[in-house]
Amino acid sequence: xxxxxxxxxxxxxxxxxxxxxxxxxxxxxxxxxxxxxxxxxxxxxxxxxxxxxxxxxxxxxxxxxxxxxxxxxxxxxxxxxxxxxxxxxxxxxxxxxxxxxxxxxxxxxxxxxxxxxxxxxxxxxxxxxxxxxxxxxxxxxxxxxxxxxxxxxxxxxxxxxxxxxxxxxxxxxxxxxxxxxxxxxxxxxxxxxxxxxxxxxxxxxxxxxxxxxxxxxxxxxxxxxxxxxxxxxxxxxxxxxxxxxxxxxxxxxxxxxxxxxxxxxxxxxxxxxxxxxxxxxxxxxxxxxxxxxxxxxxxxxxxxxxxxxxxxxxxxxxxxxxxxxxxxxxxxxxxxxxxxxxxxxxxxxxxxxxxxxxxx
Amino acid sequence: xxxxxxxxxxxxxxxxxxxxxxxxxxxxxxxxxxxxxxxxxxxxxxxxxxxxxxxxxxxxxxxxxxxxxxxxxxxxxxxxxxxxxxxxxxxxxxxxxxxxxxxxxxxxxxxxxxxxxxxxxxxxxxxxxxxxxxxxxxxxxxxxxxxxxxxxxxxxxxxxxxxxxxxxxxxxxxxxxxxxxxxxxxxxxxxxxxxxxxxxxxxxxxxxxxxxxxxxxxxxxxxxxxxxxxxxxxxxxxxxxxxxxxxxxxxxxxxxxxxxxxxxxxxxxxxxxxxxxxxxxxxxxxxxxxxxxxxxxxxxxxxxxxxxxxxxxxxxxxxxxxxxxxxxxxxxxxxxxxxxxxxxxxxxxxxxxxxxxxxxxxxxxxxxxxxxxxxxxxxxxxxxxxxxxxxxxxxxxxxxxxxxxxxxxxxxxxxxxxxxxxxxxxxxxxxxxxxxxxxxxxxxxxxxxxxxxxxxxxxxxxxxxxxxxxxxxxxxxxxxxxxxxxxxxxxxxxxxxxxxxxxxx
Numbered sequence: 115x116x117x118x119x120x121x122x123x124x125x126x127x128x129x130x131x132x133x134x135x136x137x138x139x140x141x142x143x144x145x146x147x148x149x150x151x152x153x154x155x156x157x158x159x160x161x162x163x164x165x166x167x168x169x170x171x172x173x174x175x176x177x178x179x180x181x182x183x184x185x186x187x188x189x190x191x192x193x194x195x196x197x198x199x200x201x202x203x204x205x206x207x208x209x210x211x212x213x214x215x216x217x218x219x220x221x222x223x224x225x226x227x228x229x230x231x232x233x234x235x236x237x238x239x240x241x242x243x244x245x246x247x248x249x250x251x252x253x254x255x256x257x258x259x260x261x262x263x264x265x266x267x268x269x270x271x272x273x274x275x276x277x278x279x280x281x282x283x284x285x286x287x288x289x290x291x292x293x294x295x296x297x298x299x300x301x302x303x304x305x306x307x308x309x310x311x312x313x314x315x316x317x318x319x320x321x322x323x324x325x326x327x328x329x330x331x332x333x334x335x336x337x338x339x340x341x342x343x344x345x346x347x348x349x350x351x352x353x354x355x356x357x358x359x360x361x362x363x364x365x366x367x368x369x370x371x372x373x374x375x376x377x378x379x380x381x382x383x384x385x386x387x388x389x390x391x392x393x394x395x396x397x398x399x400x401x402x403x404x405x406x407x408x409x410x411x412x413x414x415x416x417x418x419x420x421x422x423x424x425x426x427x428x429x430x431x432x433x434x435x436x437x438x439x440x441x442x443x444x445x446x447x448x449x450x451x452x453x454x455x456x457x458x459x460x461x462x463x464x465x466x467x468x469x470x471x472x473x474x
Numbered sequence: 475x476x477x478x479x480x481x482x483x484x485x486x487x488x489x490x491x492x493x494x495x496x497x498x499x500x501x502x503x504x505x506x507x508x509x510x511x512x513x514x515x516x517x518x519x520x521x522x523x524x525x526x527x528x529x530x531x532x533x534x535x536x537x538x539x540x541x542x543x544x545x546x547x548x549x550x551x552x553x554x555x556x557x558x559x560x561x562x563x564x565x566x567x568x569x570x571x572x573x574x575x576x577x578x579x580x581x582x583x584x585x586x587x588x589x590x591x592x593x594x595x596x597x598x599x600x601x602x603x604x605x606x607x608x609x610x611x612x613x614x615x616x617x618x619x620x621x622x623x624x625x626x627x628x629x630x631x632x633x634x635x636x637x638x639x640x641x642x643x644x645x646x647x648x649x650x651x652x653x654x655x656x657x658x659x660x661x662x663x664x665x666x667x668x669x670x671x672x673x674x675x676x677x678x679x680x681x682x683x684x685x686x687x688x689x690x691x692x693x694x695x696x697x698x699x700x701x702x703x704x705x706x707x708x709x710x711x712x713x714x715x716x717x718x719x720x721x722x723x724x725x726x727x728x729x730x731x732x733x734x735x736x737x738x739x740x741x742x743x744x745x746x747x748x749x750x751x752x753x754x755x756x757x758x759x760x761x762x763x764x765x766x767x768x769x770x771x772x773x774x775x776x777x778x779x780x781x782x783x784x785x786x787x788x789x790x791x792x793x794x795x796x797x798x799x800x801x802x803x804x805x806x807x808x809x810x811x812x813x814x815x816x817x818x819x820x821x822x823x824x825x826x827x828x829x830x831x832x833x834x835x836x837x838x839x840x841x842x843x844x845x846x847x848x849x850x851x852x853x854x855x856x857x858x859x860x861x862x863x864x865x866x867x868x869x870x871x872x873x874x875x876x877x878x879x880x881x882x883x884x885x886x887x888x889x890x891x892x893x894x895x896x897x898x899x900x901x902x903x904x905x906x907x908x909x910x911x912x913x914x915x916x917x918x919x920x921x922x923x924x925x926x927x928x929x930x931x932x933x934x935x936x937x938x939x940x941x942x943x944x945x946x947x948x949x950x951x952x953x954x955x956x957x958x959x960x961x962x963x964x965x966x967x968x969x970x971x972x973x974x975x976x977x978x979x
Contacts, residue, residue, distance in 0.1 A: 122872040124820065338841045341828065349818040354777050355809060356829045357797035 118464040128462045133408065133415070136454035137422070143454075144447045153437055161437060162429030162447075175432070177315025179424045181386050185210070185378035187323040187420035189402035191330045192374030194411040196367035198334070199346040203368055205251065205266025206375040207399025208273035209244035213376020214383035215280050216243025218296055218390045221305035222285055225297065232304040236380055237318075244376015245369050247273065252368035256361040262368065270399070278392045285390050295391035299384045307385030319381030323420070326374055330413040343367065375399060401427075404452045410459075423448070477540060479504045479663050480525070480556075480632055484534035487520055494520035496687040497534070502632065507654060507664045509674040509695060512684035513707055513904050514875065518667050521684070522634050525665070526558045527551035552580060557625035558634040563617050567610035567740050574609055575624045595626050599653045610740050614641035614762050615649075622653070632663045639673055640930060641763050644965035651677050669707070670933075671700040685709050708905050722940065723753030726924045727805070727893045728786040732793075734773045742766040744773065747950040749926075749943065751893065756915060756925040757953060758939030760932055761968050766948040767928050768810065771897045774926070775807040776800045787893065801833045804892030808882050810901060810928075812875065816882045819871035823863065826870050827852035827885060834889040851888070859884030860910065876907030883911050887918050894918060897928040912938050932964060944968045 141163075145155030166175040189206045196203045203209075217240030224232050251265035280286075285296040299305045310316045334340035346353040346363055354360065378398065383390055405423050409415030430444035478501035487495045494517045502508045512518045523529040525536065527545030536543045538554055545551040548558075565574050572589050576582040583591065589605040596603045601619045609617060618638060625633055635654075639647045654664055654677065668674055674681055675695045683691045683706045691706045728751075734744040744766050751757055761767060772778040774785065776797035784793040787805050795803070809815040817826045828848040832838050837848045852866035859880040863873055870878055879899065886894055899915065900908035916938055919925050928945075929935050935942055936956055943953040946969035954967075 123869055336842050336845075338832065338838055338843060341825070341843060345818055345821070345825075345829065348820050349814045351811070351815040352818045352829060355775060355797060355815055357776070357801075359796070 117467050118460070119467050120464055121462075124462050125465075129410070132458040132461055133410070133419075133455060136408075136451060136458050139454040139458070140447065140451045144450055147443060147446060147450075148439065151439065151443060153439060158433055158437055158439060161433045162426055165432050166425055166428045169432075173313075175428050177309075177313060178428050179421065180315035180320050181317070182427050183420045183424035184317070184319040184323040185382055185398045186402050186405045186423055187417055188319065188326055188378040188381075189371075189375045189399055190405035190409065190416045190420060191323075191326045191413060192371035193402055194406040194409070194413070194416055195330065195333075195343060196371050197347075197406055198411050199343040199363055199367050200350070201364055201367045202263045203248065203251070203266050203371045204263050204403065205248070205268075205270045205273075205399070206371065206402055207395055207397065208266070208270035209247045209372040209375035210379035210382075210399045211270075211273040211277050211395050212247040212379070213240040213244035213373075214379030214387075214394060215277060215285070215390060216240055216376065217380025218285060218299060218383045219280075221299055221302060221384065222296060224304070225302060228304045230304070233307070233318075233384075236305060236384060237377065240376045240380020241373040242376065244372040244374070244379065246372070247376070248368045248372020249365070252365050255368075256364055262364075266368075274395070277390070277394060281390050281392050281394075295389045298388045300388040305384055306388075307381050309385075317381065317385045319378065319385060322377055322381065324417075327413045327417050330416075334413065339366065375402075401448070404448065407452060408455055423451075426451070476503065478502060478537075479539060480543070481537040482521075482525075482534070483537065485521065485524060485531045485536070486533040487517075487524060487529065487531050493687050495524075495531070498684070498687070498689050499534075500682045500689060500692065502663050502665060504631070504663050505658050505661045506680060507658050507666055507678045509678035509681035510665060510667045510684065511669065511671075511674060511681050511703065511707055513669060514902050515904055516684040516707070517687040518684055519636065520687075522558065522636065522665065522667060525551070525632075526556060526634060549580065552628060555629070555631035556634065557628055557630035557632070559618065559621045559625060559636065559638060561636040561638075561640065563621055565609045565617055565620060567608070569609060570605065571603060571607050571609060571612075571620050572605035574620055575605075575627065578624045579627065591627060592623055596623055599623075599626060599656055600649065601653055614764055615643070615646040618642070618650070626657075630662060632665060633657065634665045634667070636667045637669075638666075639668070639670065643762055643968045644932075644961055646762075647673070671703050674703070675700060683707055704905075722755045723922070725750045726753050726788055727751040727926075729774075730784060730786070732773060732780060732784040734769055734778055734780060736766075736769050737772075737778065741769060742948045744769050744950075745948045747948075749950060749953065751924045751926060753924055754919055754922050755940045756919045756927055756938055758935030758942045758956065759926060759928045759945055759950070760930065760935050760942060760964060761928075761945035763930055765945045765969075767897055767930075767945060769948070770945065770950075771807060771809055771895060771928060774805065774895045775809070776805075798833050801830065801889075804834075804890075805895070806830070806834075806886040806889055806891040806893070807895040808886050808897065808899065810897040812878050812882055813871055817870040817878060820869055822852075822867050822869055823856070823861075823873075823881060824849045824852045824866040826881070827855060827866070830885060831889060855881055855884040855888055858888060859914070874904075876903040879903050880907055880911060883914060887914055891918070891923050893924045893926070895926045895928070898930065899927060900929070900931065900934060908934075932961070936964075942967075 141159050145159050148158040149155040166172060166179065189210065193203055193206055217236045220236045220239035221232060247269060250269060251262040254260040254265055255262045281294045281296065287295060287297045307317050334344060342353060342358045342363060345356060346358055387394060401423060405416060405419045409419035426448055433439045434441060480502045483499050485495050485498045498521060510518050520529060524531050527548045527550055572585060572592060575592060576588060582588060592605045601623060603619050603623060609620065618641060638650060642650060658664055666678055678695050681693050681695045682689055685707060729747055729749045732744055732747040736743045742765055773780055776795060780793035782791035782794040787803050792800055792803065813819045828837055828843065831851050835851050837844050849866050856863060861881045862877050883896065883899055899911050915925055915927060927939060939956050941953040942956045942959055944951045944967035951967045
């Protein structure tokens with residue numbers, strides 16, 4: 115019989131090794147999946163992991179990595195703060211949408227004025243939108259003890275309806291010939307979140323993502339608030355004993371998570387997407403949950419995980435178009451990654467031992 | 475004597491890093507009350523878990539009535555007539571007594587029949603219990619009766635009792651002992667686990683002493699002194715703590731009409747608790763577990779807030795202050811539950827030093843953490859209180875109970891408290907560590923701090939406290955000078971037998 119034995123100390127070696135093992139296991143079983151679907155597994159894995167970085171058209175794909183990775187990292191950093199404290203914000207997708215609507219709303223309110231202060235105001239607007247949307251589950255939890263998982267998730271669908279309403283109504287482009295969708299912010303210079311260097315994919319959202327990683331790292335390791343977040347996650351009673359006020363922590367974690375998700379939405383709508391449209395959101399808010407866990411809720415880990423997930427996104431798209439892999443197969447592949455990571459995570463705290471059942 | 479009922483032969487069980495039982499052999503006879511004596515961590519629990527089928531031995535064998543006995547699981551042990559009452563009850567508070575008993579039985583009879591059987595067994599053994607009552611409303615002593623009756627309904631040949639008296643008042647203990655003696659007289663063997671020597675001397679026919687997993691001696695308790703047994707158990711002689719001459723000064727902490735609703739559904743609310751605590755004294759607060767101890771500590775630590783005037787520190791109302799602000803003023807505390815309340819299990823000792831030390835030890839500047847200072851503080855605790863650990867980077871849960879407790883108590887004492895409140899400071903701690911902790915509390919009081927020691931260990935309270943009060947259903951008795959206090963009086967302060975009575979048999 116195989117038994118699990120709790121380690122006296124969490125193993126550092128395994129904490130580093132398990133994400134790598136999880137990626138390898140995903141490659142192996144993903145390859146099997148692709149083989150069953152009748153594709154060459156080696157080619158498929160290479161297409162996903164190699165082509166975007168070093169393949170013949172890598173020059174086109176590499177900037178895409180930053181464009182896809184930045185919102186993932188930005189959102190996942192915010193989520194990881196809450197997850198560390200045991201506060202489960204599942205509704206980043208909704209906060210992302212509302213942040214985008216507010217950010218774009220600020221820009222469109224000034225249109226066609228050109229001024230330096232418009233973009234900073236949009237940044238504030240985006241963060242504020244996401245924050246407000248996250249405050250709904252936060253206040254309901256603090257005041258009435260509702261479950262933040264359920265409320266934040268439900269608010270995603272409300273936000274999607276709001277998005278549809280905005281693209282068809284308030285924010286619709288008056289010169290758009292009746293088509294849904296706002297003016298294209300890429301054509302509005304003061305509001306455009308343009309590439310900082312041509313053809314690199316580097317825009318302000320990437321800068322914000324990197325800054326958020328640094329800030330989160332300092333917060334968690336060097337500041338009392340971050341210490342209280344970790345303490346609450348490890349031992350809620352000890353946290354109250356230490357003097358943590360749970361309500362404040364909930365407001366802080368959900369609020370900052372919402373603000374970062376809102377920022378991500380704002381940078382996206384002002385840059386790569388450009389338009390508030392019905393199909394603006396593509397699931398970054400949900401994928402960021404995977405990113406947060408894949409990065410073990412550690413800021414640097416989240417950064418690496420965001421890069422990896424962006425890679426599978428882009429590689430997955432290439433595989434879809436070049437090899438004809440179904441989109442669902444790519445999603446299963448990403449799901450496998452999270453599955454293996456969580457399963458192997460066990461090895462950090464437990465060791466596996468074989469035991470005889472018979473007794474002498 | 476006849477052939478033994480159960481014979482243990484060379485039982486060995488090892489866990490990573492520790493041999494819990496090493497070549498343990500002894501016999502238990504029908505009708506015998508057999509004590510298994512040893513410190514915390516001596517291997518008593520592991521041993522009985524093997525007898526009850528929860529754990530399998532690595533080596534050695536057991537014989538039950540001469541037949542090889544190797545229960546793969548507790549169900550097999552129960553079928554073979556072995557029953558066990560655990561230290562921590564496994565009862566559902568929202569269900570009735572009868573329902574709880576049904577849940578623990580292999581082939582429960584119909585409910586109406588069961589109620590009659592419970593009634594029969596409970597009166598026959600002097601354990602009156604109403605089958606229809608809800609367990610959540612029962613006292614700890616009554617809950618233990620539920621567990622015992624559940625065992626007795628299966629007519630066990632051997633009844634194992636793990637530290638049964640830790641939740642009872644002296645009067646309740648007396649009732650339990652009468653029941654056990656009656657059972658033994660009818661031929662049931664009883665394996666009685668305890669580290670309380672006087673109790674074993676009163677009750678048991680035979681004792682096996684374990685130390686560090688080995689059998690270090692057997693004796694007839696009634697013919698052996700408590701001191702001899704203690705030295706056998708600990709393996710060396712040890713002195714009693716010294717209460718250096720203390721002078722009691724002015725009142726530093728005043729609790730006045732403190733009433734607190736318990737935050738948990740089956741907790742006990744505090745009702746009109748008053749106490750004046752003076753500089754340099756130790757007030758011991760006894761009482762059966764679950765009579766408001768946790769709530770009292772939480773109200774003093776600041777985890778539960780009260781009207782400002784209910785608690786005054788040095789004349790200043792503090793009932794509305796949060797834990798950090800109270801620490802700033804010098805009111806420190808150490809809760810009962812080491813892992814998860816006093817310390818965070820997966821955090822290092824440095825981080826755990828930061829947990830309560832940040833305010834008084836100046837471990838932060840403008841909200842930023844000074845880890846080097848925290849590590850220094852952790853090192854000072856480890857050194858001053860002889861905490862056995864590889865270093866401050868070790869996580870709290872890797873420490874043994876005694877070492878972590880020394881760390882937790884040391885952490886508060888080194889912060890120079892004006893008032894220190896501790897709950898169960900030596901619970902589950904080995905004798906050497908317990909003695910060190912008691913001595914530290916005495917020294918602290920001698921230096922002029924005031925100490926409230928909440929404990930369920932009456933011997934401990936009598937040993938270290940100047941005054942004694944008891945919590946009973948959330949009410950605190952009038953404190954009495956400990957000197958000259960009789961155990962009988964203490965029992966009455968703790969609520970006597972909680973309305974439990976012995977059936978006349």
